[in-house]
Structures are given as C-alpha cells and as structure tokens.
Amino acid sequence: DIQMTQSPSSLSASVGDRVTITCRASQSISSNLNWYQQKSGKAPNLLIYAASSLQSGVPSRFSGSGSGTDFTLTISSLQPEDFATYYCQQTYSTPITFGQGTRLEIK
C-alpha cells in the first residue's frame, strides 16, 4: 500500500495568512494526487485534482503543486470559510489511500 503522510497535522493561522500543507507519498505516484476540504459535519469537497488542476468553482486562492512523492496545497490568503480539515488522496494505484488530514484552525 502507498502511505500518504501530511504535515502538519494541525495548523493555526489568521485570516489573510498564506498557508502551505504538505503531503508525502511512500513511493512515486506521478501526479495522481488530489486534495479535499472537509468542513465539520459535511462531506469532503474536491479542491485540486491531478496535483495542480483547480476544480471548477473552487476559488483561485487554492493551488496545488508537486509530482513524484512530494506535494503541496497552498492557500494564498486565508478566508474565514477556509478553516476546515484538508486531506490528500493518491489514486495512482489501489488501495486508494488518504493522508491523515490537516486541521486548519483560527489563531
């Protein structure tokens, strides 16, 4: 199985901050990496697919980069609605695996 490790596990930031979340795969997954946002009590919502493609309707302050084993999700200027938990997911091979999540909290 491909293990996905996110860092940090939690993060406190302020509105307007630039935030970066990292996801590392235990082996190369090319660019088969997706990012999801999950707000409390809600289903996950796709933000970024194929490592760097912005899902339709997602604000442009979200961006993704990386390939191989190292990936990042960046929020250029945090907005109040961005405080949530973020998950990376590899779909390079089954079993499909998710990172453990990064909880983004208000400072």
Place this chain on the structure above:
Amino acid sequence: QITLKESGPTLVKPTQTLTLTCTFSGFSLSTSGVGVAWIRQPPGKALEWLALIYWDDDKRYSPSLKSRLTITKDTSKNQVVLTMTNMDPVDTATYYCARRRSGSGWHNWFDPWGQGTLVTVSS
C-alpha cells in the same frame, strides 16, 4: 446536476451484515471511465477508502476489508450497493459514496460525494 445519496440502517448489531445503497443521478455508470466508490470515516478520524466499482463492472477492494466487502451495481436503477459482513463496533463510522471521474492519463478523483450516513454498531 450530479447527486449521490447513501441509505441504509443507522444501527446494526455486532456480527450482523450491513447493506448500504448509493442512489445517484446526473451521470451513468455505463459511461467509460466512471466509477462509484465507498469511503468511511470513524468519528473524529481520517477518511478510509473501502471499495470501487467501475463502469465495466471491474471491482476493487481495500485489502484489509476485502473478505468482508461486496460491491455491486444496478445501472438501470442508478444504484450501487455495498455489503459488509460481520460488523463490529470499530466499524462505527459515517459511510460516503462518491463518483469516480477520470481525466487525461491515469488521473482520477472522487467528485462529488454523497452527504454520508452514520452507521453505529452496538448491541
């Protein structure tokens, strides 16, 4: 508009079999590249992929749960059914279904997701 909705029991007893149905609209599971996945999330914990069924009826399962899972589809009803045998309290979780989309190359992702259904395993 694409929607998916999970349905099934909210409470099951240990050792019982859980049957969940994902009813979807706005896409066809006979379209090449399309699939439907099941994912679960124990309270306060991370997402865990369970199973995936493809448009061509190919199926994939989580190795750790493979012996307990069965995924099937009814294309005419726009439904995907997941059964999980021998339920245990550690299986208490919110269960989601999601559409699997594919893009260029081997890229694929889950979008959208259903609202999820909380299943509690308790005697």
